[in-house]
Amino acid sequence: MTAHTQSDTLLAEVTRGGRVESRHYGAAVVMDASGKTVFATGDVETPIYPRSTVKALLALPLLTEGAADKYALPPEALALACASHQGEPAHVAVAADMLARTGWDYGVLECGTHWPLDARATRALAAAGQEACALHNCCSGKHAGFICLACATGQDPAHYSRPEHPIMQTMARMLTDVTDVPHTDANRGTDGCAIPTWAIPLSALALGFARFATGTGLSADRAAAAARLRDAMTAAPFMIAGTDQFDTLVMQDLAPRVLTKMGAEGVMIAALPEKGLGIAIKCRDGGVRAAEVAAAALIARFGREDAPVLNHFMRRPLKNWNGTVVGELRAARELAGDRLPEGL
Amino acid sequence: MTAHTQSDTLLAEVTRGGRVESRHYGAAVVMDASGKTVFATGDVETPIYPRSTVKALLALPLLTEGAADKYALPPEALALACASHQGEPAHVAVAADMLARTGWDYGVLECGTHWPLDARATRALAAAGQEACALHNCCSGKHAGFICLACATGQDPAHYSRPEHPIMQTMARMLTDVTDVPHTDANRGTDGCAIPTWAIPLSALALGFARFATGTGLSADRAAAAARLRDAMTAAPFMIAGTDQFDTLVMQDLAPRVLTKMGAEGVMIAALPEKGLGIAIKCRDGGVRAAEVAAAALIARFGREDAPVLNHFMRRPLKNWNGTVVGELRAARELAGDRLPEGL
Numbered sequence: 001m002t003a004h005t006q007s008d009t010l011l012a013e014v015t016r017g018g019r020v021e022s023r024h025y026g027a028a029v030v031m032d033a034s035g036k037t038v039f040a041t042g043d044v045e046t047p048i049y050p051r052s053t054v055k056a057l058l059a060l061p062l063l064t065e066g067a068a069d070k071y072a073l074p075p076e077a078l079a080l081a082c083a084s085h086q087g088e089p090a091h092v093a094v095a096a097d098m099l100a101r102t103g104w105d106y107g108v109l110e111c112g113t114h115w116p117l118d119a120r121a122t123r124a125l126a127a128a129g130q131e132a133c134a135l136h137n138c139c140s141g142k143h144a145g146f147i148c149l150a151c152a153t154g155q156d157p158a159h160y161s162r163p164e165h166p167i168m169q170t171m172a173r174m175l176t177d178v179t180d181v182p183h184t185d186a187n188r189g190t191d192g193c194a195i196p197t198w199a200i201p202l203s204a205l206a207l208g209f210a211r212f213a214t215g216t217g218l219s220a221d222r223a224a225a226a227a228r229l230r231d232a233m234t235a236a237p238f239m240i241a242g243t244d245q246f247d248t249l250v251m252q253d254l255a256p257r258v259l260t261k262m263g264a265e266g267v268m269i270a271a272l273p274e275k276g277l278g279i280a281i282k283c284r285d286g287g288v289r290a291a292e293v294a295a296a297a298l299i300a301r302f303g304r305e306d307a308p309v310l311n312h313f314m315r316r317p318l319k320n321w322n323g324t325v326v327g328e329l330r331a332a333r334e335l336a337g338d339r340l341p342e343g344l
Numbered sequence: 345m346t347a348h349t350q351s352d353t354l355l356a357e358v359t360r361g362g363r364v365e366s367r368h369y370g371a372a373v374v375m376d377a378s379g380k381t382v383f384a385t386g387d388v389e390t391p392i393y394p395r396s397t398v399k400a401l402l403a404l405p406l407l408t409e410g411a412a413d414k415y416a417l418p419p420e421a422l423a424l425a426c427a428s429h430q431g432e433p434a435h436v437a438v439a440a441d442m443l444a445r446t447g448w449d450y451g452v453l454e455c456g457t458h459w460p461l462d463a464r465a466t467r468a469l470a471a472a473g474q475e476a477c478a479l480h481n482c483c484s485g486k487h488a489g490f491i492c493l494a495c496a497t498g499q500d501p502a503h504y505s506r507p508e509h510p511i512m513q514t515m516a517r518m519l520t521d522v523t524d525v526p527h528t529d530a531n532r533g534t535d536g537c538a539i540p541t542w543a544i545p546l547s548a549l550a551l552g553f554a555r556f557a558t559g560t561g562l563s564a565d566r567a568a569a570a571a572r573l574r575d576a577m578t579a580a581p582f583m584i585a586g587t588d589q590f591d592t593l594v595m596q597d598l599a600p601r602v603l604t605k606m607g608a609e610g611v612m613i614a615a616l617p618e619k620g621l622g623i624a625i626k627c628r629d630g631g632v633r634a635a636e637v638a639a640a641a642l643i644a645r646f647g648r649e650d651a652p653v654l655n656h657f658m659r660r661p662l663k664n665w666n667g668t669v670v671g672e673l674r675a676a677r678e679l680a681g682d683r684l685p686e687g688l
Binding site for chain 1: 358360361362363365366367368369391392393454455456457458459463466467468470471473481531532533534535536537538541543609610627628629630631634664665666667668670671
């Protein structure tokens, strides 16, 4: 097989002993809410599955349809509805509380069960002689939100995760409005937690989050809903992910100016309300570590942010099991520009 | 940033809903023991860190220096010395037993501690109120082997993992002999478990394993040692990795005709003794799943193997948390050729 041309760009590198060990390629785009492309690199048009990056958009109907107010959902709950959480006790408690407000318990959830993504939380659960349940699933907050939405709108939640259920039909229409691209059976797949996921261009995903960031280009009720969700993410960044996680660490320091959300298979969005921008990234090989690194670089550049947390994620030492520094994980120089911190 | 030319090749794809979601690129090479390149794709000359793929070579001195015989190491122990094990009870027991034969306990190990890679084993350990120790580290068998080697040759094991220790000097000389490329300070990095790792071309790694597979090109004592290690891997494939792991599953079915070993950051080797071949693969982004898929494809092609386990790894369904099939992980068609199983 001969050399091939690939239109993606270098996002991040792993080094060991001063030598490049691995490389991640992908695409990234920065849009403003008017639809102007502020920056693009790599293939930003081939449709990708946004996965969990769209969770904040999926939470908009919770506000616009009155579910958040009917059940007096606090900021932690609104944030958890936007989350891929680590299954730590605080996350589980909020998810359970959301459901309790509707009268349903976790048996109604259709996301499936897995042990907490947080290793310590898993060990603590096991040490306590307990088993994981659907509440520990990283999407349980989103799914609890679907239950709140169904109950608030007088719908039977049974099979709420199926594409034909009115809840998912609502999601498809809303996503189509917000991103300006179709969400139909033609581009639909199934996500890890059972609900549909629709493949769309990275540019459309970024546009959606430029609109979420600013309210520009959204209906008045969705703009107000987005503002409440931005506030919730800012008030409760721990809910969005958890201990030591990128989204939580970045938002703990930089929200409300910077809001981020990772998605499986190396997808990432960032919303920069003051700059009126949405950023979307896809690491083509699915590498989460590279999407985080690239996000830090683009947030630093286009958010004009000079923050330790971003510097950390743009370039950080890698340690072995003894805590010895053996290399680093760093943004591609071209991507980070003059924002790339000095090497160690 | 414009399109870039990259000399790597497509190894594997992840699909969802019939659409490609993520792609992995890298390089692969098949060598015979005379040094002839039977097949090569992608960049097989830029040095890469082989990581754990060289463990069977690192175990050769255990035999040639008489340590295996002095301590009457059974096949399980020889296999564990070649292993990146999952930290399951059977692995831990064998590592502890190896050390006990020398009179040292796990406090002498310099690999560091981590919880078992096997999730169930971790939960069981936590549920039993226990903590992980160095024995649970996936490299503890290799390190126990270093202790056996030090004791058998009358050396103080203290600091055995440092590059200047005679044990690591022995390893550097042996690796240089077996792969025909230098292993010096110039290409040395530090591995996850503290010992040195040297960056070498993928082609040299493949040559090393063609020699390990056949004994051709090795000194008589190393050829005999390689034969005993091949027998040990064949007798105890569970030791090499563990439950549900690629190396164990492949070797349970196909050893001694096929011997494999994964390495961190998407490296993989295979030794095919009857065909006289060594295979080496590097997924450039570090993706383990892609290295496994590519290995299955090349083993099927060049090993002339038609086996369910290889078909499984060449093309398998991906399921979500509910057990619903949502996509597949498959080898690149060009790589697998007519060996690629039909889609689901």
